Amino acid sequence: MAAEDASKVSENRRRLIQGGAALAASLAMPAYVRAQSKEPIRIGHLTPMTGFLGPMGEYAVLGARLAVEEVNASGGVLGRQLELLTEDSVNPQTASTKAQRMVDRDKVFAIVGEISSASGLAISQVTNRAQKLFFQTGCNSNELRGANCSRYMFHLEANNTMYVRTIGQWLLKQGMVKGKRWMAFTADYAFGHDLFQQTKKFMDENGAEFVSNDMIPTDATEFSASMLKIRQQKPDIVISNLAGNQTTNFTKQYHEFGIKVPYAGADMNMTSIWGAGKSAFSGTWPIIWTHQVQAPSAQAFVKRFQERWKKLPENQAVNDYLAIILLAKAMNETKSDDTDTLIKYLETAKDLDVLRERPGYFRDWDHQLMFEMYTVQPAEGGGSGPQDFMVTSDPVPGPGESLEIIAPTREENACKFA
C-alpha cells in the first residue's frame, strides 16, 4: 500500500502542478473554455478492507478504480474528471462517521460501495439525510430494499431472495427439496439472519423437512464441532448461509472431514472459492457474476481488468465497477448533476449494460438492479487452470423468463420511498 500511496502522492503533486498551470492559463481565457477545467466530481467509496469481508473489499477497490480511470480516459463526466476517495468502512459506526465526513467535508457528489448490510444501512441514513445518491454494491439484506429502503439508495448487489431462489431453482430441479431433511449453518449477524429466513421460507414452501439451524459467530474459523454434528444428524442436504471467510473455512473443513452429504449454499463469492482451493471447493452455489460469464461485454471487461491489475476480476469488482459506470452514464445522458433528475433517469432506463447477456434495469419501486444470476460448482475433471476449477451455469432466469421471477414482489418486500 505504501508504494501505492507514494504513487498517489506523486500523482496528486502532478495534478497540482497541472492544476496550477491550468489555473494560470484560464485567467487569460474566455469563460466557455474555463468550464472545461472545473473541479473534479468527487465520489466517496466506502468498503470494508479489513476483517472477514476484507478480501472482497480489496476487489471492490480495484473495480471502482478501474471504472474511474475508464470514465476519465473517455472524457470524464459533464466535462469534469471523477475523483475517487476510498476508505475502509470497518464497521457500522465507523462507516456512518466516514460517510458523514465525506458528505460534509469532502463534498462528495455520491457514495458508492459497502458490503456489510449493517454498515450499508448506516451509510444510507447519512446519504438519505444529505439527499445524496448511494450506490450500494454488496449488501444482500432484504430489509435494505424493504422496511429500510430509501429513494436515494440504489442496489447493485442482488438481495437475499434473488440468491435463495437462484439456488432454489437448481435444488428443485435436482429433487433435493421435497421431503428432504436439511440442516442450516448461518452467519450470526443481520445478513445471515435475513438469508436464513428466506431459505427457510423457500424450503418450507417446497416441502422440505427442517432439522436444525446453527448460528455461527462471524469470527469463528474452526468448525470441527459443526462437522461432527452433521455426521451425527445425517441430513439429506446441508445449506450454508455463512459469509466471507466463514464460507471458505467451512467448505475446506467440510472436505477435510470427508462429509458426503450434498452441500449447497445461498451466498458465494469467487474470493471464497479461490480461497478454498481446487481440492476443497464443493457444493453448488448461487453467484451474481463470474469471469466465466460468456457475454461479450463481460469478456471484454475481464480482459481490461486483467490488463490493468494482472489478475482475474471477481463478482465484487463488477458491482463497484458498474456502480461508477452507471452513475457516469446517467450524468452524461441527462447532462445533469441534479440528484432528482438522475433518480428519474435511473428509474426509467431499461437497457443498462450490466456485463451480462441481457441488459439490466433498476426497479422503480425499490431501486433493485435486475440482472441475470448464475450457479457455480466444481468443474468435472478439475477444470482448466489454477483459477478455473469451477464451472458457471447458464444464466438464471433462463432465456424467455422474466428477470423478476427470482426477485421479491412488492407484496413480499414492501418499500415506501418517503
Place this chain on the structure above:
Amino acid sequence: MCGAPLRGRPGLTEILVAIELIFILQQVANGLLLGCYYLLIALGLSIIFSLGGVVNLAHGAFYAIGAYAMVFLTERIGYAGAFIVSPIVVALIGMAVERLFLRRFYRADPVLSLLFTFALAMVIEQALRMVFGASPLSFSIPEFATGQLIIGEFFYPLYRVGMLVVAIIAVTGTWYLLNRTPFGKVVRAGIHDPDMVRALGISLSPVMTAVCGIGIGLAGLSGVLLAPITGVQPAMGQEILTAAFVVVVIGGLGSFWGVVLAAILVGVIRGLTSYFYPPASEASLYLLMLLILVLRPRGLMGEKFERLE
C-alpha cells in the same frame, strides 16, 4: 437438546441416549484436540511474558507469518521441507525482533512494550496484506494426510490426528527443555528472580533471545499446522491471539501446567458450546475466564510474583 430431536421408537430410548452420549464424548475428544492448538500458541506467549514481562501482542502476527511462510515455501521446496523450515524462519525473525527491540522494554514501563508489540502486529498484518493481498490464499492438506481415522463410532480427520502428535511432541520438548536442562534452570530462575541470576554472574540476555525464539517459533509452528484448516489471510493472527490470551490468563502466569490445563479446558468448553449452543461458542471462552478470575484471581495455577504484584 441441541435442537436435534432423537428419532426412533420410544422403546429404544436407552440405546439412543447411549448413542447421544457417544456423540458428546466425541465432542469432548474434539475439544481436547482443539485445546492442543490453543496450547501451542499460548505456551510461547506465557514464557515470553513470564521471563521478560513483555505482553507480546504481536504473537498472533507471528502465527500468521508461519502460515504464509508455509504456503510460500511449499510451492518452492515441497511440503516436508516447508514444514521444517517455516517454524525456524519464524523463530529467527522472533530472535531478531528480540535483539533489536524487545530487550529495550524488559525494565521499562509495561505500557511501552504493549504499545510496541501492538504496532508491530499491525505492521506485520499490513505487510502481509501488501505482499500477498487481502484474499485468503488457498492451501490444502497434503495428499498423504487426507482421509479420516475411523474406530467404531469414533471418527476424526487424519490430518488433525497428525497435528495432535506434532503438538504433543512440541509441548513435551518445550517442557523438557525448561525443566530438565541447565538452560531451563536459568530460565526458571530468571522468571523468579532475575536480579539474583545476574548477581550469580549469569547473563540473561542470550537466554531471553533463545526464549523468544522458542516462544515465537511455537507460534509459527501453530500457523504452519493450522494453515490448511482455518485459511491463510492477513488478519488470521488477531483471531487466535485473543483466545491465546484467555488461555494464559486462565492458566495463570509462570505455570507450565496451568497453561496446559487451561488450553484443554478452553478447548473442551468451546467444543461443547459449539455443539449445544453455537452462537455462544466464542463467548464461552470469556465467560470461563470471568468465572475463573472471580474464583482464582491469579488463574488456575498462577504463582505469586513479587515483581508483578
